[in-house]
Every structure is written in structure tokens, then in C-alpha cells.
Amino acid sequence: MQRRTFIQNTGVLTAALTTAGPGLLASSPQQTAAKNKLPKWKGFNLLDFFSPDPSKSRRATQEDHLKWMQDWGFDFVRLPMAYPYYLKFDRSRNITPDEVYQIDQQAVDQIDQLVSLAHKHNLHISLNLHRAPGYCVNAGFNEPYNLWTDKAALDAFCFHWNMWAKRYKNVSSKKISFDLLNEPSMRADMNDQHSKRSSVPGEVYRQVALAASEAIWKENKSHLIIADGNDTGSSVIPSITDLNIAQSCRGYNPGIISHYKAPWANKDPDHLPEPKWPGQVGDKYLSRAMLETFYQPWIELVNKGVGVHCGECGCWNKTPHDVFLAWFGDVLNILSTNGIGFALWEFIGDFGILNSGRSDVSYEDWHGYKLDRKLLDLIKKM
Template sequence: MKRSTFIKHTGLIAAGLALTKNITASPAQTTNKLPKWKGFNLLDFFSPKPADDKLFTQEEHFKWMHDWGFDFVRIPIAYPSYLTFDRSRNIMPEEIYHINDAAVDKIDSLVAMAHKYNMHVSLNLHRAPGYCINAGFYEPYNLWKDDAAQQAFYFHWNMWAKRYKNVSSQKISFDLVNEPSMREDMNDQHSKSSAVPGDIYRKVAKAAAEAIRKENPNHLVIADGNNVGNSVITEITDLDIAQSCRGYNPGLISHYKAPWANKDPEHMPEPKWPGQVGDKYLSREMLEKYYQPWVDLTKSGVGVHCGECGCWNKTPHDVFLAWFSDVLDILSSNKIGFAVWNFIGDFGVLDSKRTDVDYVDWYGHQLDKKFLDLMMKA
């Protein structure tokens, strides 16, 4: 879809754009500066490989989300998916600027479909130049250490901001980089990692936000929590940037037997909620302690949303639902919205491939009705 067609389709050119501060819900309703958006991550452009001609997410999927009461989708994007370069070898630094307009048009098409069904869209660089929480694509430099990577990062965000220059912040936001951490080797999934030093995170987030707001000063910018999305970024609370937490704590529940998150997935202790799991006692109290800094952040005037949450399909279903019920109750009671990873697939309400669920047929898909009901009530 061409840019002109996209704009016409969405009908979102506005003579007066909604200010970012107008995102705020009424004081009587919440102290959170962001709305309590509820929805899903859509993985059409999650892979570094270019997307197929046919989008995985179909229009009927948006209709189902809308009819079930959801109003938010996060689109995690791997920047190589919309570049042109020789994929038979590792990418060269200069090729990170080779935008493929046809590939970007496909992302526009997905955004347009979401807007047709009144979804707020959060565009996220899941793989940014020089950083991704996942390995599998060779990065030629380090986002947190190399100026060349940072300049490419700002370039990409300016490109996206320019494409959506005239789209209201009620409809679109820009989530800078997924789950930042300072990993020793950007190309080793399990290399030692720690939080990004606060001054470095501030420098990169501030410059990226400026690159975005150069096109529209009212664009809504979101930064994922430090240390793989877990920690509030105290160093940027003065920058008018919202923050995104995670709903994966503890990983013993959410990522039970997940090979990308555990070095020895087959020997993990069986999950319980609540209960003793290995050397830890898992309980709602630990969740409340984990989310308290995020709740405090909303009270300080910084918007908070939970950009990813959920549970891989190896966790027993009853344990998953008991744990996730507490997660959603804590988030919802503090007016913090959420987006499950994903809609269709291993974490999703459809076709999760769990072996212990009494599925309901939903237009040829397998619907986890208990999971859906839990989300709808939040």
C-alpha cells in the first residue's frame, strides 16, 4: 500500500494533532498517564527475514480482537525485514540504511488494518541496529557502545516518525527498542548481560525521541524497561517518555522449558503457583513487590504500559491461569494496560498448542476460552 493510499485509508491526517498530554485519561479514572490499553503483539515482521506477500495477521483477526473488547496492538519489527541487502552474507554497516519501500509499505498495510478497527498501534524495534534480545542475525556493532549503531538507530526512528508524521498520538506510538540490556556479545544469546548504564540509556533514548519528535513534537514515545524490560529507567523520567514493563516474572513460570531463555530447559523445576519451585517460593506477594516501582512511576506522572506478557505453552495450564490472574489483577488495579505475546501461537489465545486445554473451535482455530475470558475481565 502506498503512503498516500494509507493516509487516505486511515483518515488520520488532522489539522490539529492530539497532543501527547491529551492521551491522559481523566484523573477520576486513573493516575496512569497512558490509557489502559489491552491487546496483543503481532509478529508479522518479527523475523529479520522479509515477510511473505500475504500478511500472517488477517483483517478478520482485528475484527475478533475488536469484538472481544481489545484496543491495542504492538508490532515488534526486526529492522532487517525492511532492508535491501545481500542476505547470503552478514549485513554491512552501510547497508543498514538501505530501506526497501515495498517492505515498509507492508507494515503500513498492517497499521492501516489495525486503525480500521480502532486499535492503537505501538511500533517497536524488536531488533534495532546493534541490539536484539535474541540472537540469530549477525549484528555488525553494539547499540550501546558504537556511535555508528546509534546514528543508524536514530535514522530508522526518524524514518518511521516521518511516515506517520500526521497520525495522531491517540492512534500510534513509537516503542524505541525491545528489552534493552548490556550484553557482552550481541551475537550470543546466552552471553553475560546486565542493565544498560543509566547515562547511556538516557543518551540513546533522548536522541531517538528527538529524532522522532523532529517530525512531530506530539509523537508518543515509549521506552522499554532496563535490564530486559524489568527495571524502571529512573534516568529518563524527565524526558516525557512513557515506559513499558513486562509480565514475565517469574521466568520459572512464564518461560518454563523455553530454550531461548534457559541454558538447561529440560531440567527446570516443575512450576507451581503459588508454591515452592526449586529454591524459591513463588507467590502474589513477590509479584506485588516486583510491580511496585512501576506503580510508583505512574504516580510520579510517567505513563506505564506492559508491552509484553504471557506464558509459553509448556507451563501447565492451571498454573499459568492462576499466575496470570494475579499478574493481570495487579496491573489492572493500577490502571496499567497490557499486550500478550502473541495473538495466534505458542503464547496466544488461539492455536497455542498446549496439550492440557479444552479448546473451543473458532473459525478453524483452537481458542483457549479460559485464557480469553481472563483477559477480557482485566
Template sequence: MQNDWTTNRRKFLQKSALLAAGTFALGNQPTWAQPTPLANPLPRWKGFNLLDFFAPDPANSRPATTEQHLKWMADWGFDFVRLPMAYPSYVSFDRSKPIQVEQVRNIDTQATDKIEQLVFLAHKHGLHVSLNLHRAPGFCVNAGFEEPYNLWQDAQAMDDFVFHWSFWAKRFAQTSPDKISFDLLNEPCTREDMNDQHSKRGPIPGELYRKMAIQASEAIRAANPKHRVIADGNNVGSNVIPEITDLDIGQSCRGYHPGIISHYKAPWVFKEMDQLPEPKWPGQVGNQYLSRAMLETMYEPWIALTKQGVGVHCGECGCFNKTPHAVFLAWFEDVLDILTEHKIGYALWEFRGSFGMLDSGRDDVAYEDHHGYKLDRKLLTLLQKY
């Protein structure tokens, strides 16, 4: 038995093919005979990114997510968490030196047990978990770790990438697709210099993206053919991936547009902080007018994708803590409203921290004490609305 979004998508494609054949043979059909576009085949999951395993070195990991945190998420009405993982965080090697190719598969089972424990704690509280390789063998959108090869150029890197997904798929082979999904690779892109956070980026050639998606998804579904697979948009999550729409793979967009709002004064994005125009929403910012209309245009290809029978979810969204809070909330409500209108779920980056709902460190928020944490009640209320 296939999962719902796969089954619905297949029925849609079959129906479309039959209708197309009939149109070719018989000419134009009456409007009632045209295929009805599907709703988004992926569930409208709503929740958070958890950064417990985000750092390549566990010594630099964020404060651990507790069972109490997961309970709060569920009690507040959320049903989804995404775990962006750096593969070096659960691999054994000499951390005083760059990792070597022969060390990439040295799985540290004590570390993977911790990941598994968090997954099952989330399941205990009714939360779907999306495992994501944020740093994969040979690629990460972020600098800060020296890779021994390039995922897009070296066959060994791709083999090791597939090995890691095979490991996780087998680990959760008996877990229902209603409870777990596999998000292949965070924000694929090219970069002139992988060690320079500010170097120019661009989209991965479509045939390379397809090759990666096929190899990884086949390895995942070898462990369980029902496993649900998701691929992040090309070009740092911003572009639909037309090359994989036939592969029964969902696609993940982002809620960060425009960057002058979502990443205002984020040091890993902007070098010249003093030259940045003050963010407004809506309003004139620098040489462009920012408005809901620009968001609607940006999301048009993603909305069209759902109508083709491909599932879409917004795997990351949110705003760095230097953007004025009122501007953030006004912009973010438009983002959430557009996504919700088209039945696209979302995951805030992050639960705790500078983008988060707890302890975000904003200067212009009257925080509410919540069991010793600083809760952004206005943000929580907005999220609950959508």
C-alpha cells in the same frame, strides 16, 4: 496542543514544584495542600503483540495477521496492538552475507508499505498501534542475526538507529497520537556475547540509555511534536529507567516474572530442561516460594512511576505453552489484577502461537474451534475480565 498524558504530567510536575517551594519557605503544609498523585498518564490499552515483522528475514516471517484477526480483537473488546519489528526485515541487502554498515539505511519501500498497510488496517478497527524496534541497528535482546556494530558503543549505530525512527515518524507524521506510538527499543540490556542467547545480561548504563532516548525521541518529534514515545524498561524490560523520567516518555514494563512460570522449558531461556522444578502458583518451586506478594513487590517501582506522572504500559506478558495451563491462568490472573488495579494496560505476547490465544499448541487445553483456529477460551475469558 499536547496529548493528555504529556499535559497531565507537566501539570503534576509544576504543581509539585510549587508546593515544594512553599513547603521550603513556610514549613510543613496541611495534608490537604499536598499534591494528589496522578493516575497512570498512559491509556490502559489492552491487546496483543503481532509478529508479522519480527523475523530479520521475511522468508522466516510468521503467518500474516489478517483484517479478520483485527476485527476479532476489536469485537472481543481489545484496543491495542504492538508491532515488534526487526529492521533487516524491511532493508534491502544480500541475505546470503552479513549485513554491512552501508546497507543498514537501504529501506525497501515495498516492505515498509506492508507494515503501513497493517497499521492502517488496525486503525480501521479502532486499535492503537505501537511500533517497536525489536531488532535495531546494533542491538537485539535475541541472538540469530550478525550485526555490523554495537548500538551502545558505536556512534554510527546510534545515528542509524535515529535514522530508522526518523523514517517511521515521518511516515506517520499526520497520524494522531491516539492511534500510534513509538516504542524505541525492545528490552535494552548488555550481553557478554551477542551471538549467544544464553550469555549473561545486565542493565545498560543510565547515561547511555538517556542518550539513546533523547536522540531517538527528538527525531520522532521533529516529524510531529505530538508523537507519543515509549521506552522499554532497562535490563531486559525489568527495571524502571529513572534517568529519563523528565523526558515526556512513557515506560514499558513486562509481565514475565518469575521466569520459571512464564518461560518454563523455553529452549532459548533454559539449557537443562530435565533439571527444572515443576511450576506451581502459588507454591514452593525449587528454592523459592512463588506468590502474589512477589509480584506486588516487583511492580512497586512501576506503580510509583505512575504516581510521579510518568505513563506506564506492560508491553509484553504471557506464558510459554509448556507451563501447565491451570498454573499459567492462576499466575496470570494475579499479574493482570495488579496491573489493572493501578490502571496499567497490557499486550499479550502473542495473538497466535506458543504464547498466544490462538493455536498455542498446549497439550492440556480443550480448544474451541474458531473459524478453523484453535481458541483458548479460558485465556480469552480471563483477558476480557481485565
């Protein structure tokens, strides 16, 4: 699937915001040294509601999938949602600002069913607006306004989050969290994937994050809120470190490893240097040391008492499997030893542990699926 056009500019994805206060959970014993206020959740992103067009959505997650996750020792699921998925409007034309409020209750019920099934199998659910009114890191759906500059977009953003907060008003923060917006940035044209991109000004980000958080806390002051960092997830945001909002980082650095030959992430995917880990790749020497430098800001946040989780991580299926596992082992070890949990993008598919389509893996048959046992064993032990 097409995952992250913006990587062509940075080769990196990471995210963060801050946390403290009633919505956050106490550290577990293995997290004491790192002081992480978030549990060290481990799990997967599920893409059932990722497409803005329900007719193009993935095959629905089955209860067996959730049972397997639980049996394998995982406890976390992130649901990246596109808000148009659960709206009623004429999809033969561009959406209007008024139509952004037209909730399709049947679609919302579908989402609720998956949430309930996940809870049945003791999986924490993190609801995420991957596409919010006025912003998505990916184009492909015409937004009627800009979340960062237009009050109408911010009002709609708050409306959607208040709806979800109200729906789960009485659900414990141990079972559900609200991940405000996937990988934000400022883009010159919200509907042009390749238009000029820059950081969201700190005070603008604070305004948007605080408004949405207040819309959520209006329903339950202990609701747990998580948010991704600036620059499509690569930068800590000092302007919101005093807010009761947890942070989410990424596990895609460097992009030459995680998105090798990905056509949506590279201008010339057929002429890239062969990935190695560790080793010289192009003009850079790739090593664990560079990862330690990359994650240092997130580790510092954890040690300051800020809750941090890695909401997305993984590798597209064209990177040689041994290189992928060597690199990913270092990524997860750095996160894990600092009390930071993670969610693989995805469970089933090109980045996943099932049916990833790699040409250099000896798959194990798993109830009709092709299981990457080496990858599963790696993430289970972290």
C-alpha cells in the same frame, strides 16, 4: 517459537522509562485513582515483521483477526519489528553499516498496510524496533556494530525512527506510538547470545533514548514515545525520568512459570521443579505477594504521574493451564487495578489465545482456529 534466551539469567522481564508532556494522553475515568497518563490499552503483539528474514516470517495477520480483537473489546496492537525485514541487501552474507540505510519500500508498505487495517478496527498501533541497528535481546542476525558504543549505530537508529515518524507525521498519538527498543541491556558481544550481560549505564541509555526521541519529535512534537527498561526490561531508569517518554513493563515474572521447560530460557529444561501458583517451587515460595513487590516500582511511577504500559506478557505452552491462569490472573489484576494496560505475547501461537498447542486445554473451534476460551475470558475482564 524461541522467546527470550535472557530469561535464563533473570527469570524476569520488565521495563520502564518515564513520561510527561504533550505526547501523552489524558487518563480515562477508570485510571483516575492510579494517575496513569497512558490509556489502559489491552491487546496483543503481532509477529508479522518479527523475523529479520522475510522468508522466515509468520503467516500474515488477516483483517478478520483484527476484527475479532475489536469485537472482543481490545484496542491495542504492538508490532515488534526487526529492521532488516524492511531492508534491501544481499542476505547470503552479513549486513554492512552502509546497507542499514537501504530501505525496501515494498516491505515498508506491507507494514503500513497492517497499520492501516488496525486503525480501521480502532486499534492503537505501537511500532517497536525489536531488533534495532546494533542491538537485539536475541542473537541470530549478525550486527555490524554496537548501539551503545558506536556512533554509526546510533546514527542509523535515529535514521530509522525518523523515517517512521515522518511516515506517520500526521497520525494522532491516540492512534500510534513509537516503542524505541525492545528490552535493552549491555552485552559484551552483540552477536553472542550467551556473552556477559550487564546494565546499560544510565547516561548512555539517556543519550540513546533522547537522540531517537528527538529524531521522532523533529517530525511531530506530539508523537507518543514509549521505551523499555534496563537489564532486558527489568529495571526502572532514573536517568530519563524527566524526558517525555512513557514506560513499558513486562508480565513474565517469575520465569519458572512463564517459561517453564522453554529450551531457550533454561539450561536444563527437562529437570525443572514443577510450577505451582501459589506454592513452593524449588527454593522459592511463589505468591501474589512476590508479584506485588515486583511491580511496586512501576506502580510508584504511575502514582508519580508517569505513563506505564505492559508491552509484553504471557506464558509458554508447557506450564499447566490451571497454574498459568492462576498466576496470570494475579499479574493482570495487579496491573489493571493500578491503571496499567497490557499486550499479550502473542495472538496466534504458543503464547496466544489461538492455536497455542497446549495439551491440557479443551479448545473451542473458532473459524478454524483453536481458541483458548478461558484465557480469552480472563484477559477480557481485566
